[in-house]
Amino acid sequence: MNAILPAHVPSAPTKVPVRVLMVDDSAVTRSVIGGILNDATDIELVCRAGSPDEAFAFLARERVDIILLDHEMPGRNGLDALPHMLDAAHDGHVIMLSSHCQRGSKTAVAALSIGASDALAKPASGHSGREFAAQLLCRIRRLASARAPRDAEGGPMVLRPFPVGFRLECVGIGASTGGIHALAELLSAGLAKPDAPILITQHLPAAFIPHYAKQVARMCDLPVSVAREGEALRPGHIYIAPGEASLSCIRDGGKVRVRLIAERDVFSSALPSVNPMFAGMADCYGGGALGIILTGIGRDGTAGSKALVKAGGAVIAQDEASSTVWGMPGSAARAGLVSACLAPADMPRYLQEQSGVGA
Incomplete structure (x- = not known):
């Protein structure tokens, strides 16, 4: 799932405890979540804020990871507070944790589009608290792991020359964690103008x-x-990959058609995956x-x-x-x-300068 982080992927505890701030007006919820996090030696619940204002006051003097x-x-709901929370937290990640964030809900997608890294529904009455606790801990750890510096991969980065005489025939955009917000910046900056199909793979459940x-x-x-x-x-x-299959393409005579691949990608294990989309584009459009690879965990x-x-x-x-x-980019x-390597808002201008794309 990735943009909604997979609950089944374990992550090794980090050496420095992950600093977590919880913002919830319910004392019961703060107590329950606090009990879950306090049992984890690699996670430190540094503040239990009962309101966004209380959280902002804490963030003005303290750093948090999640x-x-x-x-x-x-007073102020989570979606309204989210952009300001991201600003106040600097490079901290936000997980929207709400009963309104059921799988496929408008609230969850809206939170991800504004900049949340993940969204998780609180357990309904009668649902397993143990399963929820495992999901919550896994998602916190996965985000924390993605934030950790990777010194072994920190070698010099060499950029390839942009192809001379490039003529755009198809665009493929791949993204995972944070990708919805990044895509909005990319499209609003003018990418959604070329006379070519645009394929999008965003790691999301169906x-x-x-x-x-x-x-x-x-967005466009x-x-x-x-x-x-x-x-x-x-x-x-614009064609979007369904959550249960990877979006690719195949040439059929004079036309290029959608090809959906139900198997997980052998390189990334993702479904949907960016790799089959790019590979199909290479075969069909050369x-x-x-x-375009936007923000995301992993190497897809x-x-x-x-x-x-x-x-x-x-x-x-x-x-x-x-x-x-x-990770991905x-x-x-x-x-x-x-x-x-550019901010999404700067990509259309770069492409126009290089080849006239979007002009």
Whole structure:
């Protein structure tokens, strides 16, 4: 799932305890969550705030790694407080923790689009508290692990020259944690203009995809749809990978059609995965394919970028400073596969300067 972080992926405890701030108006919830976190030796609950204002006061003097933010609170709800919470927390991650964040809910997708790194529903009456505790701890640890510096991977980064005479025929955008917010910045900056199909793979469960598609449609003026097997790709149309399959493409005579792949990607184990999307674009469009890798945990997109570059296409990636997690873009960049590392809002201008894309 990744953007909604997978509950089944374990993560080794970090050496320095993860500093967590909880924001919830319910004393009962603060007590329950506090009990879960206090049993974890690698996590430190540094503040139990009963309101956003109390949390802001704490953040003005203390640093935190993770914020657990409730949505429905008196005075100011979580979605309203979220952008300000991100500003106050600097590089801290926010997990929206609310009964309104059931799988596929509008609140969860809205939180992710604003900048939350994850969203998790509080357990309903009769549901397993043990399962919820395991999910919560796993998601905190995974985000903390992604934040940790990777000294072994910190070698010099070499950018590839952008292909000379590049003519855009297809755009593929891959993202995971923090990707919805990054995509909004990218599309609003003018990427959604080229006369070419745009394929998007965002790591999300299937239940979230319908709301996500509506969210993307609000980001731009192009038609948006969840990709269907066998449909012909049309210029100026955005196709979104369904949560239960990877989005790729295949050439059929004079047309390029959607190909959905139900198996998990062999390189990343992700589903949906960016790798099959990029690989299909390389086969169908060759030197006219453009891959864009946005923020996300893991390495998905690197293997597909190799195929794009080998076919003569181009790859650009989000820079570390603007990424929620510089996993996916960083992996491709360190592999020497990208021509530029940029904030999403700067990508359309770069592409226009290089090849006239979006002009």
